[in-house]
Amino acid sequence: MTAATIRAVRAGWLALLLCVVALALAPFARADVAVPVLTGRVVDQTGTLSADAVARLDQKLKAFEARKGSQIAVLIVPTTQPEAIEQFSIRVAEAWKIGRKKIDDGAILLVAKNDRKLRIEVGYGLEGALPDVTAKRIIDEIITPKFKTGDFDGGIEAGVDRMIGVIDGEPLPTPQPQHEWAAPESMDELTGWAIPLLFGTLVLNGFLKAALGRVAASGLTGIIVGAVAMLFGLVWYIALVAGFAAFLLALVIDLFGGPTISSGRRGGSGGTWTGGSSGSSWSSGSSDSGFSGGGGSFGGGGASGSW
Incomplete structure (x- = not known):
């Protein structure tokens, strides 16, 4: 074997080794955008929407959920890169679980502002009322025309209004009365x-x-x-x-000498205890920040667009 052949073989092995190392490190080089915490019906990480628009959307979506049972959430992020918006959207859907459990009547309107892309992700139970073609028309005919003029408040609100309108036409189970507590099922x-x-x-x-x-x-x-x-x-x-x-x-x-609560008699080794100021009241979602998904499932239905 000549010296030139030996050098060629060594170069080939070195190239192969570098390819293997690059493939091994590829997953670590890719840093996917973290799924935002679900803090409300509208999560705007870009500060795009005005405070008034957020308040209107929140009240509108809250009233819609109380009336129809379905849940719609709005998420605005700067970017989903390096992921495609479809991949990121399904990760959000799986984490947030918008919609009722076993009814799967949730939908998410996702906007990646810097990427100039948006998507409507639809739960299994709404694929009849909000099929891919309808979601695409809402994006192309209602939302993106307003986005192109810089009217993000108007685009989001008009899109949500249309989503509510088509879902209202779908026969869905009546929502259960809301309580301050929910009995555990397991x-x-x-x-x-x-x-x-x-x-x-x-x-x-x-x-x-x-x-x-x-x-x-x-x-x-x-x-x-x-x-x-x-x-x-x-x-x-x-x-x-x-x-x-x-x-x-x-x-x-x-x-361990627990407290005895009485008006005059002392019991055990503990003294008299009063708990009027301890404030241990609790609820399962009565605060404004207590919104959470109902356990709905998604299968990738919906549509994407850009402006």
């Missing part, structure tokens, strides 16, 4: 009740211990908590777990 969701369970057990056991003593108060606390859990709509076995957990919690609290 053991995983039960963990969300940890704070109210702890606080309720502490207060209830403190009252009962003053009258009944440690063991009896703990047992009655567990029974009452379990009964209340069933009244709030929990299935019997989850309510049973909640009651037993409250019983054990009350015993543990007493072992």
Whole structure:
């Protein structure tokens, strides 16, 4: 083998090695845009929309959800690069889960301002009311003409109005009444009740211990908590777990000198305790920032456009 052949072979192996290294490092070189946190029905990371437009959209979408049950969210980001807007949009849909669980009646209007691209992502349950061709017409005929003149407020609002209009024509299940609480449907969701369970057990056991003593108060606390859990709509076995957990919690609290709540009698090793200023009230979404997706699924339906 000549020296020239050896050099050629070495160069070939070196080129192959560099290709392998480049392919191995490619995933690390690509930094996808993070999915924004769902903080409301309108998430504008660019400051494009005026405060008045955001307020109008929020009220309009809130009223639409209360009336129809469907959820529509608006997201404006500077860019989705290096991803295509379609890829980024489905990641947002999977993270936000707009629309009701098992009904999948959610839609997202996504605008990538610096890329001059937008997309309407449609949940499974709305693909009949808002098919790809209709979503494309809303983009091309209603939204982008206003975007081209710099009227982003008008484009977004007009697009949302048209989306609401076509979804209103779709027969969908009636929305359930909204409550300040939502009963957990599984053991995983039960963990969300940890704070109210702890606080309720502490207060209830403190009252009962003053009258009944440690063991009896703990047992009655567990029974009452379990009964209340069933009244709030929990299935019997989850309510049973909640009651037993409250019983054990009350015993543990007493072992460490838990408080006794009374008007004059002292009980156990703890002193008299009043909790009027602790402020442990809770709710599952009554604040303006409490909007969240209902568990809807998406399959890539919708349309994209540019201006």
